[in-house]
Amino acid sequence: METTERILDAAARVMREEGLAKTTTKEIARAAGCSEALLYKHFADKQEIFVRVLTERMPPIAMDPGMVGQGSVTGNLRVIVEGLLRFYAQSFPIAASIFSSPSLLAAHRESMNARQKGPHLAAAAVRSYLDAEIAAGRVSSTVDTDAVAVTLTGAAMFEAFLAAFAGHDEPAEVPALARRVVAVVAPALAG
Template identity: 55%
Template sequence: MGTRDRILDAAASVLRERGIARATTKEIARAAGCSEALLYKYFADKQALFVGVLTERAPRLDPPAALVGRATVVENVTTLVGQLLAFYARSFPMAASILGAPELLAAHRAGLSRLGAGPEGPARHVQSYLEAEVEAGRLSDGVDPSAASRALAGAALFEAFLAAYAGLPEVPDADERARTIVAAVRL
């Protein structure tokens, strides 16, 4: 395993345990078995590490183009919501700590903005899929992809919050939760 991968694995572990507000690059470097200087060779700052963990170590979402026409729209959206449940369950404990520290939140927000990332990403991903299905004629023009994607992502995030609050590493009965969330949106 290469140094960058060791750093990402260590960052994922430390961020899950301590949250982004309390984790330090020094702790992450120590956990990766490298110097902080070497960590900075691969990642500009803690926000870049966080984005790296989310994009390379968190559960992934199927690309919208790969889903269009593959199954029914409801089945595809249910798959995406299931993936959102897993993604949020993994990432929520890492990110939640930042909300309690306004100055850290501002710095984090600025850092993510520089990287072209932010919390709207998962909802935009689902929106892209829904827009593609509208274009393909498989989803009614009456569906608002932006509103539907925010409702779906918001429900998934809420379920991840409940799991984290209960001390659970994942959303219980995630497949069933995904089905009921999608059914409530009525695509």
């Protein structure tokens, strides 16, 4: 594994396990099995390491564009919500820690904007899926896809927050939770 990748993996692990306040270059170097000096051969400063972890080590939100028109809409939404629950559960501890550092948050925001990425994309992806299902005639054209998308992503984020707060890696019974969350919006999908 390349040194830069090893350092980023180690920094992500330390950030997740110890939080931002305890993530020092000394701890990152120890976890990566290298010297602090080596960190600075690959990164300008600790903030660059943090921003790179936040932009490159967050788990992706998996949305299969091939699911449009396949299976049931509620079944597909359950799969999406399960993915969102796992995404937020994995990323929440690291993402939440950046709010303790205004400069890191600003750098992360700038990095995300430059890459045209950010937290809004989860709801945008759900909305796009629903819009495609409307176009396919499987969801009522009267559905407020923005509201449904925010409801589903918001519920997933909240449950991930509760799991993190309780010290769990992910919410309990993810499939059952996804089923219950989707059941709340299902009546709206039919119009």
